[in-house]
Amino acid sequence: MTHKHYLAIAVPLIISTITTPLLGAVDTAVAGQLSSSAYMSGVAVGTMIFNTMYWLFGFLRVSTSGFAAQSLGAQNKMESVLALARPICIALFAGILFITLQKPFEDFSLMLIQPDQHTAEFASQYFSVRIWGAPFALISYCILGWLMGMSLIKMTLFLQVSMNILNIVLDIFFVQVMHMEVSGIAAATVISEVYGCLIGCWFVKTNAAMVIKLPSLNLLFHPKPFKKIITVNRDLLIRTLCLLTVFNLFTAKGAAFGSDVLAANAILLQIHFIMAYIFDGFANASSVFTGKAIGKKDQSLYSRTFSLSIQWSFISSTILTVCYFFFKEEIIPLFTTLETVLDIAKIYDVWMILFPLTASFGLILYGIFTGATEIVPVRNTMILAVLVFLAAFFTLVPIFGNHGLWLSFILFSLSRSVLLWMAMPRLTEQVFGRHKLAHGIGKFTAK
Known part of the structure; x- marks a missing residue:
């Protein structure tokens, strides 16, 4: 392996990684164009809540990447499937749990941050819409990690960049054209997250390594490898x-x-x-x-x-x-x-x-x-x-x-x-x- 081989993987991943915080940054910037600073403050608080939440679940991408890369090196297609399927189970469970417990989670988050009344109102509007994207965002973490681990770098780069472009376009449309204000900003991000998840699933489906039958439940939840994933995460x-x-x-x-x-x-x-x-x-x-x-x-x-x-x-x-x-x-x-x-x-x-x-x-x-x-x-x-x-x-x-x-x-x-x-x-x-x-x-x- 030469420097050229290393950089061929590293440079697209650097570009892809730098785009990660842009979803929240774009939301805040668009909110800054509205009539009151409370809009921007509310979106900033809401973005902070989701950034913290998704940062805590960043392990889904990191661990999936490692397991996928090992399966690629071993040329084991079934393990490639399992390297993605197992963390997706965790992501799906966590995403549904966030939606189910959204009210206490929102109240607890705002209690910790303690924004003023107007900021809290707009933050709550943002939160109540964006929370519905949680399962899609967390599953996307797994898919991104898997694509990285399988060395499908162009797909990784396209997925990240296109998500952010879509978010920017929808932000401007919902706020400047539809006048949906904070709810429109959150909706734009949710749609971008759903898009990222669906496109990511399509990338996975079209990859040659996945042209095998899905694993059985016994294999998917086999105690030893699943315990390894839980421990790593x-x-x-x-x-x-x-x-x-x-x-x-x-x-x-x-x-x-x-x-x-x-x-x-x-x-x-x-x-x-x-x-x-x-x-x-x-x-x-x-x-x-x-x-x-x-x-x-x-x-x-x-x-x-x-x-x-x-x-x-x-x-x-x-x-x-x-x-x-x-x-x-x-x-x-x-x-x-x-x-x-x-x-x-x-x-x-x-x-x-x-x-x-x-x-x-x-x-x-x-x-x-x-x-x-x-x-x-x-x-x-x-x-x-x-x-x-x-x-x-x-x-x-x-x-x-x-x-x-x-x-x-x-x-x-x-x-x-x-x-x-x-x-x-x-x-x-x-x-x-x-x-x-x-x-x-x-x-x-x-x-």
Whole structure:
């Protein structure tokens, strides 16, 4: 495998991954064109609720990708079917549960966020419509993960991009032409989610690997493999909860420093998310190749994947750091025109220069673990990284204020990278038996 092969998978996945947060962003932007700021605030609150909910279920995509890649490497068509069918059962159950319990779920979410009366009213309108897309959105996660794992990258890219284009068109039509306001914005997103699910199902049906009969219920719910899926998804959920803990504490403490600091931090976090999504694209590529290597029992491909992952961690982090350093004066004003917020953001933007260098290795190595479907090290290292964050948070923030908050976050990112690197030899022993990891680390030169 060469750099060209790796990038042929990574680049489309980067583009696909970056489109993920656009559904909520488009909704908020269109709401911002309405007559009152309460519309935008309500949509923003509603979007936050669904982003959190779907983020918690992001494990459906990640784990499905790993299992699908392994079945592809092993050339096992039935396992390819099962790699998709089993998580879809989980997604369908969760989606129906959200619809059934929508009222208590909505009340609990609004109680936690505590928006003002008008914002809460519009958020409730948005929620009551968009909740009906939950089963389709969660099933789409499984389908996207499966398409990635099966190396059907063009389909993955088309699905993500076309969903967002449809959402934009429907948003404008429902709001500007039909005057449906918040309900129209939510309806546009639901239709986009239904479209994504249906097109994804069609892609699955037309793929050659699926031209076999559907599995029996006994095979579908066989205790041993189903337990493996549940365990992997459980550990990925714990990882996500750890991330939510860090970001919620970060946001809450930023709010304590005042609205201008909170707004500046929000801008820098958005820049951080863009960088993280780029690394996530590389992680998805590493996951696909790792899954193939394990399915084929190809230690050479596994070692080469590890080598390319490390190389592109270094290359991508360097490029992002340099680009941000030279273009930060043009990037930050894209998010706001408020001079006070811009001035504060420029005070703390040094931490965005450090983020790619500290976080890239952990974010991309994460893909190797998910491709191997060995998530316990990911869970454990994330818990330890959160403990590092908490220790820094309670020690440094009282002394250095917002700089201490950002330093705590950078230490959290660095801890994830270092701890996952330390876990790599153990992973290699688990999947291929005892051998020297140096065999894989040493092959840094492309063929």
